[in-house]
Amino acid sequence: MDTGIIVSGLLCGVLFGYVLENAGFGSGCKLQGQFQLRDWSVFKVMFPAVLVAAIGLEALRALGWVQPESLYIPTTALWPMLLGGGLVGAGMAVGGYCPGTSAVGFASGRIDALVFLVGLVAGTWVFALAFPGLEDFMSAGQGPDRQTLGDLLGVSNWVVLAALVAAAAGGFFFGGRMERAGPGPVTVDEALGGER
Amino acid sequence: MSDQHLGAYAAHSHAAPRPFWPPLAAGIALGLVLLATFIFTGHGLGATGFFTLAAAWVGMQAAPAATAANEYLSPMAGAGALSGSWITWQVVGVILGGFLAAATAGRFHVQVEGSRKYGAARRLVLALAGGMLAGFGARLATGCTSGLGLSGSATLAVAGFVFLGGFFAAGLLVSRLPLLRK
Numbered sequence: 001m002d003t004g005i006i007v008s009g010l011l012c013g014v015l016f017g018y019v020l021e022n023a024g025f026g027s028g029c030k031l032q033g034q035f036q037l038r039d040w041s042v043f044k045v046m047f048p049a050v051l052v053a054a055i056g057l058e059a060l061r062a063l064g065w066v067q068p069e070s071l072y073i074p075t076t077a078l079w080p081m082l083l084g085g086g087l088v089g090a091g092m093a094v095g096g097y098c099p100g101t102s103a104v105g106f107a108s109g110r111i112d113a114l115v116f117l118v119g120l121v122a123g124t125w126v127f128a129l130a131f132p133g134l135e136d137f138m139s140a141g142q143g144p145d146r147q148t149l150g151d152l153l154g155v156s157n158w159v160v161l162a163a164l165v166a167a168a169a170g171g172f173f174f175g176g177r178m179e180r181a182g183p184g185p186v187t188v189d190e191a192l193g194g195e196r
Numbered sequence: 197m198s199d200q201h202l203g204a205y206a207a208h209s210h211a212a213p214r215p216f217w218p219p220l221a222a223g224i225a226l227g228l229v230l231l232a233t234f235i236f237t238g239h240g241l242g243a244t245g246f247f248t249l250a251a252a253w254v255g256m257q258a259a260p261a262a263t264a265a266n267e268y269l270s271p272m273a274g275a276g277a278l279s280g281s282w283i284t285w286q287v288v289g290v291i292l293g294g295f296l297a298a299a300t301a302g303r304f305h306v307q308v309e310g311s312r313k314y315g316a317a318r319r320l321v322l323a324l325a326g327g328m329l330a331g332f333g334a335r336l337a338t339g340c341t342s343g344l345g346l347s348g349s350a351t352l353a354v355a356g357f358v359f360l361g362g363f364f365a366a367g368l369l370v371s372r373l374p375l376l377r378k
Contacts, residue, residue, distance in 0.1 A: 008237060008285075009282045009284065009285025009288070009289060010286070010288060010289040010292070012232070012233045012236065012241065012286050013241075013285065013287060013288060013290045013291075013292070013293060014289040014290075014292050014293035014296070015229045015289075015293060016233075016241050016289065016290050016293060017290035017291060017293025017295075017296075017297070018293035018294070018297045019222060019225045019229055019293075020290070020293075020294060021293070021294040021297035021301075022216060022217045022222060022225075022301070023217055023219065023222035023226065024216035024217075026294055026298060026303075027309060028309050028323075029309055030216075032371065035367040035368050035371035036371055037368075040219070041216075041219045041222075044219030044220060044223060045219050045222045045223040045226060046223065046345070046346060047223065048219075048223030048224055048227060049224070049226035049227035049230060049346060050227070050349045050350050050356075052223070052224055052227025052231060053228075053230040053350035054351070056227070056228075056231040057231065057234060058352075060235070066234075066235065070238050071234060071238055071351055072238060072239035073351045073353045074338075074344060074348045074351075074353050074355040074356065075355060076355040077338070077355075080337055080338070081336075081338075081339075081355055081358045081359050082358055082359075083336055083337075083362065084334060084336030084337025084359070084362070085333070085337050085344070085345070085358065085359035085361065085362030085363040086333065086363065086365065086366030087329050087332055087333025087334075087336065087337075087366070088329075088330045088333040088334055088337065088340055088341060088359075088362075088363055089362060089364060089365070089367030089368075089370070090329050090330075090333070090366045090367065091327065091328075091329035091330025092326065092363075093326075093366070093367045093368075093370040093373075094329060094370060094375075094376065095323045095324070095327050095329070096310060096322075096323060096326060097326070098243075098330055098340055098341040099243035099334055099340040099341070099342065100241075100242075100243035100340065100341060101341075102327065103287055103290045103291050103294065104290060104291075104294035105309070106294075107290070107291040107293075107298065108295065108297075108298035108303060108304055108305070109305045109306040110306075110308070110309050111306065112308050112309050112310060112319055112323040113309075113323070115323040115327065116323045116324070116326060116327035116330075117247075119323065119326060119327020119328040119329075119330070119331060120244075120247045120327045120328075120330060120331035120334075121247055121250055121254060121331065122327070122328050122331065123327060123328035123329065123330065123331020123332040123335075124247055124248055124251035124335055125255070126328065126331075126332055127268070127331070127332045127335035127336065128251065128255075128266050128335075131266075131267055131268040132267060134336070138336070138338075143354055143355075146353070147353065147355075148353055148354065149352045149353075149357065161352075172220075188214070188216055188303060189213070191216075191303075191309070192305045192307070193305065193307045193309060193311075
Protein backbone atom coordinates (compact mmCIF):
# COMPACT_ATOMS: atom_id res chain seq x y z
CA MET A 1 0.00 0.00 0.00
CA ASP A 2 1.19 3.51 -0.81
CA THR A 3 2.18 5.17 2.46
CA GLY A 4 2.37 8.56 0.71
CA ILE A 5 -1.39 8.41 0.07
CA ILE A 6 -2.06 7.48 3.69
CA VAL A 7 0.09 10.23 5.21
CA SER A 8 -1.12 12.91 2.79
CA GLY A 9 -4.79 11.92 3.15
CA LEU A 10 -4.64 11.69 6.94
CA LEU A 11 -2.83 15.01 7.29
CA CYS A 12 -5.21 16.98 5.02
CA GLY A 13 -8.20 15.23 6.62
CA VAL A 14 -7.16 15.89 10.24
CA LEU A 15 -6.76 19.61 9.50
CA PHE A 16 -10.07 19.70 7.58
CA GLY A 17 -11.98 17.92 10.37
CA TYR A 18 -10.33 20.01 13.09
CA VAL A 19 -11.37 23.28 11.44
CA LEU A 20 -14.90 22.06 10.57
CA GLU A 21 -15.60 21.02 14.19
CA ASN A 22 -14.25 24.31 15.53
CA ALA A 23 -16.51 26.16 13.07
CA GLY A 24 -19.48 24.35 14.67
CA PHE A 25 -20.10 22.23 11.56
CA GLY A 26 -20.41 19.00 13.56
CA SER A 27 -23.79 20.32 14.70
CA GLY A 28 -26.73 19.49 12.45
CA CYS A 29 -28.85 22.16 14.17
CA LYS A 30 -26.24 24.82 13.39
CA LEU A 31 -26.01 23.73 9.75
CA GLN A 32 -29.82 23.70 9.41
CA GLY A 33 -29.85 27.18 10.97
CA GLN A 34 -28.39 28.53 7.71
CA PHE A 35 -31.45 27.46 5.73
CA GLN A 36 -33.74 28.84 8.47
CA LEU A 37 -31.73 32.09 8.03
CA ARG A 38 -31.11 32.37 11.80
CA ASP A 39 -27.43 31.29 11.64
CA TRP A 40 -25.33 32.38 8.65
CA SER A 41 -22.25 30.34 9.60
CA VAL A 42 -22.34 28.09 6.51
CA PHE A 43 -22.16 31.16 4.26
CA LYS A 44 -19.73 33.04 6.54
CA VAL A 45 -17.29 30.11 6.71
CA MET A 46 -17.56 28.70 3.17
CA PHE A 47 -17.41 31.95 1.23
CA PRO A 48 -14.18 33.27 2.83
CA ALA A 49 -12.66 29.77 2.59
CA VAL A 50 -13.36 29.66 -1.16
CA LEU A 51 -11.94 33.17 -1.56
CA VAL A 52 -8.75 32.54 0.46
CA ALA A 53 -8.02 29.37 -1.54
CA ALA A 54 -9.02 30.93 -4.89
CA ILE A 55 -6.94 34.10 -4.36
CA GLY A 56 -4.01 31.97 -3.17
CA LEU A 57 -4.22 29.68 -6.22
CA GLU A 58 -4.53 32.62 -8.61
CA ALA A 59 -1.53 34.36 -7.01
CA LEU A 60 0.57 31.18 -7.17
CA ARG A 61 -0.40 30.76 -10.82
CA ALA A 62 0.55 34.37 -11.59
CA LEU A 63 3.93 33.76 -9.93
CA GLY A 64 4.33 30.58 -11.95
CA TRP A 65 4.58 28.43 -8.80
CA VAL A 66 1.45 26.43 -9.66
CA GLN A 67 0.79 25.16 -13.18
CA PRO A 68 -2.90 25.57 -14.07
CA GLU A 69 -2.97 22.18 -15.85
CA SER A 70 -1.76 20.48 -12.66
CA LEU A 71 -4.94 21.53 -10.81
CA TYR A 72 -8.13 19.51 -10.84
CA ILE A 73 -10.91 21.74 -12.20
CA PRO A 74 -14.30 19.99 -12.54
CA THR A 75 -16.23 20.26 -15.82
CA THR A 76 -19.82 21.47 -15.61
CA ALA A 77 -22.78 19.25 -16.35
CA LEU A 78 -25.44 21.87 -15.67
CA TRP A 79 -28.60 19.83 -15.00
CA PRO A 80 -27.25 16.93 -12.93
CA MET A 81 -25.09 19.33 -10.89
CA LEU A 82 -27.96 21.73 -10.25
CA LEU A 83 -30.36 18.92 -9.36
CA GLY A 84 -27.73 16.95 -7.42
CA GLY A 85 -26.70 20.09 -5.52
CA GLY A 86 -30.39 20.65 -4.78
CA LEU A 87 -30.74 17.12 -3.39
CA VAL A 88 -27.65 17.60 -1.18
CA GLY A 89 -29.18 20.89 0.07
CA ALA A 90 -32.53 19.18 0.66
CA GLY A 91 -30.68 16.41 2.49
CA MET A 92 -29.09 18.96 4.80
CA ALA A 93 -32.42 20.73 5.41
CA VAL A 94 -34.08 17.39 6.27
CA GLY A 95 -31.23 15.45 7.86
CA GLY A 96 -28.93 18.17 9.22
CA TYR A 97 -25.66 17.36 7.43
CA CYS A 98 -23.83 17.00 4.17
CA PRO A 99 -21.41 14.12 3.54
CA GLY A 100 -18.30 15.78 5.06
CA THR A 101 -20.03 17.40 8.03
CA SER A 102 -21.78 14.15 8.95
CA ALA A 103 -18.32 12.62 9.49
CA VAL A 104 -17.53 15.51 11.87
CA GLY A 105 -20.90 15.16 13.61
CA PHE A 106 -20.21 11.46 14.15
CA ALA A 107 -16.69 12.26 15.42
CA SER A 108 -18.15 14.60 18.05
CA GLY A 109 -20.56 11.93 19.38
CA ARG A 110 -23.75 12.52 17.39
CA ILE A 111 -25.81 9.38 16.74
CA ASP A 112 -28.02 11.25 14.24
CA ALA A 113 -24.87 11.93 12.18
CA LEU A 114 -24.02 8.23 12.18
CA VAL A 115 -27.54 7.44 10.93
CA PHE A 116 -27.08 10.12 8.23
CA LEU A 117 -23.86 8.31 7.18
CA VAL A 118 -25.80 5.06 6.81
CA GLY A 119 -28.32 6.99 4.70
CA LEU A 120 -25.50 8.25 2.45
CA VAL A 121 -24.40 4.71 1.67
CA ALA A 122 -28.03 3.66 1.09
CA GLY A 123 -28.61 6.65 -1.19
CA THR A 124 -25.49 5.74 -3.16
CA TRP A 125 -26.91 2.24 -3.61
CA VAL A 126 -30.24 3.61 -4.86
CA PHE A 127 -28.30 5.72 -7.37
CA ALA A 128 -26.17 2.78 -8.47
CA LEU A 129 -29.30 0.67 -9.09
CA ALA A 130 -30.97 3.51 -11.03
CA PHE A 131 -27.78 4.38 -12.95
CA PRO A 132 -28.65 2.70 -16.29
CA GLY A 133 -31.68 5.01 -16.55
CA LEU A 134 -29.72 8.10 -15.45
CA GLU A 135 -26.58 7.68 -17.56
CA ASP A 136 -27.71 9.99 -20.40
CA PHE A 137 -28.93 12.67 -17.97
CA MET A 138 -25.49 12.74 -16.27
CA SER A 139 -24.07 14.74 -19.19
CA ALA A 140 -27.09 17.01 -19.73
CA GLY A 141 -25.97 20.61 -20.20
CA GLN A 142 -22.30 19.68 -20.44
CA GLY A 143 -20.02 22.73 -20.53
CA PRO A 144 -16.53 23.15 -22.01
CA ASP A 145 -13.78 21.20 -20.25
CA ARG A 146 -12.58 22.77 -16.98
CA GLN A 147 -14.58 25.96 -17.58
CA THR A 148 -14.12 28.71 -14.96
CA LEU A 149 -16.31 31.74 -14.26
CA GLY A 150 -13.65 33.88 -15.97
CA ASP A 151 -13.89 31.71 -19.14
CA LEU A 152 -17.68 31.85 -19.06
CA LEU A 153 -17.89 35.63 -18.63
CA GLY A 154 -14.85 36.43 -20.77
CA VAL A 155 -13.09 38.37 -18.00
CA SER A 156 -9.92 37.79 -15.98
CA ASN A 157 -10.14 35.65 -12.86
CA TRP A 158 -9.07 38.71 -10.84
CA VAL A 159 -12.25 40.53 -11.94
CA VAL A 160 -14.28 37.48 -10.85
CA LEU A 161 -12.46 37.42 -7.50
CA ALA A 162 -13.12 41.12 -6.91
CA ALA A 163 -16.83 40.60 -7.62
CA LEU A 164 -16.92 37.59 -5.27
CA VAL A 165 -15.24 39.57 -2.46
CA ALA A 166 -17.94 42.24 -2.88
CA ALA A 167 -20.67 39.54 -2.84
CA ALA A 168 -19.18 38.02 0.32
CA ALA A 169 -19.09 41.41 2.04
CA GLY A 170 -22.76 41.94 1.10
CA GLY A 171 -23.65 38.50 2.46
CA PHE A 172 -21.86 39.20 5.74
CA PHE A 173 -23.76 42.47 6.08
CA PHE A 174 -27.26 41.13 5.31
CA GLY A 175 -26.64 37.81 7.07
CA GLY A 176 -25.49 39.64 10.19
CA ARG A 177 -28.65 41.75 10.12
CA MET A 178 -30.85 38.65 9.85
CA GLU A 179 -28.94 36.98 12.68
CA ARG A 180 -29.53 40.00 14.93
CA ALA A 181 -33.23 40.19 13.96
CA GLY A 182 -33.88 36.53 14.86
CA PRO A 183 -32.82 34.11 17.60
CA GLY A 184 -29.20 34.36 16.39
CA PRO A 185 -26.50 31.76 15.68
CA VAL A 186 -26.77 28.35 17.34
CA THR A 187 -24.52 28.47 20.42
CA VAL A 188 -22.30 25.66 21.66
CA ASP A 189 -24.76 24.97 24.54
CA GLU A 190 -27.65 24.54 22.10
CA ALA A 191 -25.50 22.34 19.86
CA LEU A 192 -24.78 20.10 22.84
CA GLY A 193 -28.47 19.60 23.48
CA GLY A 194 -29.02 22.12 26.28
CA GLU A 195 -31.39 25.04 26.38
CA ARG A 196 -29.93 28.38 25.43
CA MET B 197 -9.62 16.83 50.10
CA SER B 198 -11.46 19.92 51.28
CA ASP B 199 -14.87 20.82 49.88
CA GLN B 200 -13.24 23.70 48.10
CA HIS B 201 -10.82 21.37 46.34
CA LEU B 202 -13.61 18.99 45.42
CA GLY B 203 -15.58 21.88 43.98
CA ALA B 204 -12.61 22.99 41.94
CA TYR B 205 -12.07 19.41 40.69
CA ALA B 206 -15.73 19.05 39.71
CA ALA B 207 -15.65 22.39 37.95
CA HIS B 208 -12.57 21.28 36.02
CA SER B 209 -13.90 17.87 35.00
CA HIS B 210 -17.16 19.42 33.83
CA ALA B 211 -15.51 22.47 32.31
CA ALA B 212 -17.89 24.51 30.22
CA PRO B 213 -17.52 23.63 26.53
CA ARG B 214 -15.54 26.25 24.64
CA PRO B 215 -17.47 28.32 22.07
CA PHE B 216 -17.05 27.77 18.34
CA TRP B 217 -14.53 29.89 16.44
CA PRO B 218 -15.86 33.13 14.92
CA PRO B 219 -17.05 32.28 11.37
CA LEU B 220 -14.60 34.57 9.57
CA ALA B 221 -11.61 33.09 11.45
CA ALA B 222 -12.87 29.55 10.77
CA GLY B 223 -13.40 30.43 7.11
CA ILE B 224 -9.87 31.79 6.69
CA ALA B 225 -8.42 28.71 8.45
CA LEU B 226 -10.50 26.44 6.19
CA GLY B 227 -9.31 28.35 3.12
CA LEU B 228 -5.66 27.90 4.15
CA VAL B 229 -6.18 24.14 4.69
CA LEU B 230 -7.86 23.93 1.27
CA LEU B 231 -5.06 25.92 -0.39
CA ALA B 232 -2.41 23.71 1.23
CA THR B 233 -4.29 20.60 0.01
CA PHE B 234 -4.31 21.96 -3.57
CA ILE B 235 -0.58 22.77 -3.43
CA PHE B 236 0.22 19.42 -1.86
CA THR B 237 -1.99 17.14 -4.00
CA GLY B 238 -3.25 19.15 -7.01
CA HIS B 239 -6.85 18.64 -5.94
CA GLY B 240 -9.06 19.86 -3.12
CA LEU B 241 -10.86 18.29 -0.18
CA GLY B 242 -13.82 15.93 -0.47
CA ALA B 243 -16.01 13.34 1.21
CA THR B 244 -18.42 11.73 -1.23
CA GLY B 245 -15.81 9.77 -3.11
CA PHE B 246 -15.27 7.81 0.08
CA PHE B 247 -18.98 7.01 0.50
CA THR B 248 -19.13 5.69 -3.07
CA LEU B 249 -16.16 3.41 -2.38
CA ALA B 250 -17.76 2.45 0.94
CA ALA B 251 -21.05 1.60 -0.80
CA ALA B 252 -19.13 -0.64 -3.23
CA TRP B 253 -17.21 -2.26 -0.34
CA VAL B 254 -20.37 -2.91 1.72
CA GLY B 255 -21.97 -4.30 -1.44
CA MET B 256 -19.09 -6.74 -1.96
CA GLN B 257 -19.52 -8.01 1.62
CA ALA B 258 -23.34 -8.24 1.58
CA ALA B 259 -24.19 -9.04 -2.05
CA PRO B 260 -21.00 -9.71 -4.06
CA ALA B 261 -22.72 -11.00 -7.18
CA ALA B 262 -25.13 -8.06 -7.44
CA THR B 263 -22.33 -5.54 -6.74
CA ALA B 264 -19.95 -7.06 -9.29
CA ALA B 265 -22.78 -6.96 -11.84
CA ASN B 266 -23.64 -3.33 -11.08
CA GLU B 267 -22.41 -1.06 -13.87
CA TYR B 268 -21.80 1.91 -11.54
CA LEU B 269 -20.25 0.24 -8.47
CA SER B 270 -18.28 -2.64 -9.99
CA PRO B 271 -15.34 -0.46 -11.20
CA MET B 272 -14.94 0.70 -7.57
CA ALA B 273 -15.43 -2.70 -5.95
CA GLY B 274 -12.01 -4.21 -6.63
CA ALA B 275 -9.83 -5.53 -3.79
CA GLY B 276 -7.97 -2.67 -2.13
CA ALA B 277 -10.04 0.04 -3.86
CA LEU B 278 -11.20 1.43 -0.51
CA SER B 279 -7.92 1.25 1.42
CA GLY B 280 -5.82 2.34 -1.57
CA SER B 281 -7.62 5.65 -2.15
CA TRP B 282 -6.45 9.04 -0.87
CA ILE B 283 -10.06 10.08 -0.13
CA THR B 284 -10.55 7.17 2.29
CA TRP B 285 -7.60 8.33 4.41
CA GLN B 286 -8.73 11.91 4.15
CA VAL B 287 -12.17 10.97 5.59
CA VAL B 288 -10.47 8.90 8.34
CA GLY B 289 -8.45 12.06 9.04
CA VAL B 290 -11.63 14.20 9.16
CA ILE B 291 -13.06 11.89 11.82
CA LEU B 292 -9.79 12.00 13.83
CA GLY B 293 -9.47 15.79 13.48
CA GLY B 294 -13.15 16.34 14.34
CA PHE B 295 -12.79 14.15 17.43
CA LEU B 296 -9.59 15.93 18.47
CA ALA B 297 -11.24 19.36 18.18
CA ALA B 298 -14.42 18.27 20.01
CA ALA B 299 -12.57 16.42 22.79
CA THR B 300 -10.06 19.19 23.53
CA ALA B 301 -12.80 21.87 23.62
CA GLY B 302 -15.17 19.91 25.88
CA ARG B 303 -17.64 19.48 23.02
CA PHE B 304 -17.59 15.68 22.66
CA HIS B 305 -21.08 14.58 23.71
CA VAL B 306 -22.93 11.39 22.78
CA GLN B 307 -26.43 12.53 21.84
CA VAL B 308 -29.17 12.51 19.24
CA GLU B 309 -28.93 16.18 18.33
CA GLY B 310 -32.29 17.75 17.55
CA SER B 311 -34.24 15.23 19.65
CA ARG B 312 -35.44 18.09 21.86
CA LYS B 313 -37.11 19.60 18.80
CA TYR B 314 -38.34 16.49 16.99
CA GLY B 315 -38.16 13.62 19.48
CA ALA B 316 -35.33 11.09 19.06
CA ALA B 317 -37.17 8.60 16.82
CA ARG B 318 -38.44 11.23 14.37
CA ARG B 319 -35.03 12.93 14.33
CA LEU B 320 -33.31 9.66 13.38
CA VAL B 321 -35.83 8.95 10.60
CA LEU B 322 -35.19 12.47 9.24
CA ALA B 323 -31.41 11.90 9.46
CA LEU B 324 -31.72 8.65 7.48
CA ALA B 325 -33.96 10.27 4.85
CA GLY B 326 -31.66 13.30 4.58
CA GLY B 327 -28.63 11.04 4.20
CA MET B 328 -30.32 9.12 1.39
CA LEU B 329 -31.24 12.34 -0.45
CA ALA B 330 -27.69 13.68 -0.07
CA GLY B 331 -26.10 10.35 -1.06
CA PHE B 332 -28.20 10.14 -4.22
CA GLY B 333 -27.71 13.85 -5.00
CA ALA B 334 -23.94 13.75 -4.56
CA ARG B 335 -23.70 10.88 -7.09
CA LEU B 336 -25.92 12.78 -9.54
CA ALA B 337 -23.74 15.89 -9.20
CA THR B 338 -20.51 13.82 -9.06
CA GLY B 339 -19.52 15.67 -5.91
CA CYS B 340 -20.78 17.16 -2.67
CA THR B 341 -20.53 20.36 -0.65
CA SER B 342 -16.81 19.71 0.03
CA GLY B 343 -15.70 18.36 -3.33
CA LEU B 344 -17.70 20.56 -5.71
CA GLY B 345 -19.09 23.40 -3.58
CA LEU B 346 -15.91 24.22 -1.67
CA SER B 347 -13.02 22.78 -3.70
CA GLY B 348 -14.61 23.25 -7.15
CA SER B 349 -15.52 26.87 -6.39
CA ALA B 350 -11.98 27.54 -5.14
CA THR B 351 -10.74 26.83 -8.69
CA LEU B 352 -13.49 29.23 -9.85
CA ALA B 353 -15.02 26.30 -11.80
CA VAL B 354 -18.53 27.06 -13.07
CA ALA B 355 -19.42 23.55 -11.80
CA GLY B 356 -18.82 24.56 -8.17
CA PHE B 357 -21.09 27.59 -8.36
CA VAL B 358 -23.84 25.65 -10.18
CA PHE B 359 -23.75 23.10 -7.35
CA LEU B 360 -23.90 25.82 -4.66
CA GLY B 361 -26.83 27.51 -6.44
CA GLY B 362 -28.84 24.28 -6.35
CA PHE B 363 -27.71 23.53 -2.79
CA PHE B 364 -28.80 26.86 -1.26
CA ALA B 365 -32.00 27.22 -3.33
CA ALA B 366 -33.29 23.75 -2.45
CA GLY B 367 -32.13 23.96 1.18
CA LEU B 368 -33.96 27.24 1.72
CA LEU B 369 -37.15 25.88 0.10
CA VAL B 370 -37.17 22.46 1.77
CA SER B 371 -36.50 23.83 5.27
CA ARG B 372 -39.85 25.63 5.01
CA LEU B 373 -41.80 22.35 4.72
CA PRO B 374 -44.31 21.79 7.55
CA LEU B 375 -42.70 18.33 7.98
CA LEU B 376 -39.63 20.00 9.48
CA ARG B 377 -41.46 22.22 11.97
CA LYS B 378 -41.52 21.29 15.61
